Amino acid sequence: MDVINISKSEQVTQSNSANDIPLIELENLEKQYLMGNVPVDALCGVNLTVNHGEFLAILGPSGSGKSTMLNLIGALDKPSKGVVKIDGVNLTTLNNSQLARIRQRIGFVFQFFNLIPRLNARESVELPLSIQGISRSERRKKAEHLLETVGLKDRIEHKPAELSGGERQRVAIARALANEPNFLLLDEPTGKIDSKTAKDLMTLISNLNKEEGVTMIMITHDERIAKYASRQIHLLDGKIVKEVSK
Numbered sequence: 001m002d003v004i005n006i007s008k009s010e011q012v013t014q015s016n017s018a019n020d021i022p023l024i025e026l027e028n029l030e031k032q033y034l035m036g037n038v039p040v041d042a043l044c045g046v047n048l049t050v051n052h053g054e055f056l057a058i059l060g061p062s063g064s065g066k067s068t069m070l071n072l073i074g075a076l077d078k079p080s081k082g083v084v085k086i087d088g089v090n091l092t093t094l095n096n097s098q099l100a101r102i103r104q105r106i107g108f109v110f111q112f113f114n115l116i117p118r119l120n121a122r123e124s125v126e127l128p129l130s131i132q133g134i135s136r137s138e139r140r141k142k143a144e145h146l147l148e149t150v151g152l153k154d155r156i157e158h159k160p161a162e163l164s165g166g167e168r169q170r171v172a173i174a175r176a177l178a179n180e181p182n183f184l185l186l187d188e189p190t191g192k193i194d195s196k197t198a199k200d201l202m203t204l205i206s207n208l209n210k211e212e213g214v215t216m217i218m219i220t221h222d223e224r225i226a227k228y229a230s231r232q233i234h235l236l237d238g239k240i241v242k243e244v245s246k
């Protein structure tokens with residue numbers, strides 16, 4: 001299958017062909033939120049390297065800083081201190097349009113699906129493609145191919161309300177893959193679905209990682225879900241307190 005071409009030369013986040021530069025580097029990363037005048041330390045000096053092709057699970061109790069970390073990796077927020085590098089590029093040196101371009105090269109999948117209710121599955125997947133100015137017939141072909149990849153060939157015309165939780169999450173994954181991302185960021189992708197469906201979804205994510213080489217960075221608080229990853233980090237109070245590799 002050639003749905004995911006992870007090296008797209010004209011992009012800022014161009015994959016390093018020799019794969020010698022890590023995909024993601026976090027250096028002494030700190031994030032402090034202000035609640036009124038009260039500072040909340042969400043991340044307190046996180047160091048992490050993720051290489052191309054890895055499948056990393058981020059574990060930790062509620063409030064430990066998992067989503068904060070994922071948002072910083074996804075260039076959705078800025079650190080208070082420290083550095084996020086993607087393919088060796090320090091995000092703090094980029095302007096807003098360069099950051100927007102970086103975000104386009106990242107696939108986001110969240111717990112609550114985030115699908116637009118009036119769009120059917122094909123239209124949802126086509127949406128990021130239309131922003132890129134790809135022709136209508138190309139978009140359609142690509143969206144249908146991606147939906148087939150995630151096992152939704154027979155659900156192409158279904159709107160979110162006509163899909164199960166697991167199917168909605170598959171649409172979200174197909175949509176996240178549409179821009180041929182360098183990596184996927186998944187925040188509790190199985191949080192709102194039953195355990196059998198979650199297992200099927202994890203098999204899909206695992207196959208995309210192993211067979212298509214898509215790097216996965218996934219938050220979960222479920223140890224059984226984390227087992228699909230090749231490496232786990234555990235956060236507590238904004239720090240990495242444990243790391244486990246298979």
Ligand SMILES: Nc1ncnc2c1ncn2[C@@H]1O[C@H](COP(=O)(O)OP(=O)(O)OP(=O)(O)O)[C@@H](O)[C@H]1O
Pocket residue numbers: 033034035040041042060061062063064065066067068069221
């Ligand atoms: N926008 C914000 N403003 C203020 N405080 C915030 C904000 N976002 C998160 N926090 C605080 O930062 C800390 C880390 O939050 P974060 O959302 O990263 O946790 P999490 O590990 O993802 O938790 P959960 O498992 O519940 O999703 C928490 O104490 C939280 O209350």
Ligand SMILES: [Mg+2]
Pocket residue numbers: 066067068
């Ligand atoms: Mg969270």
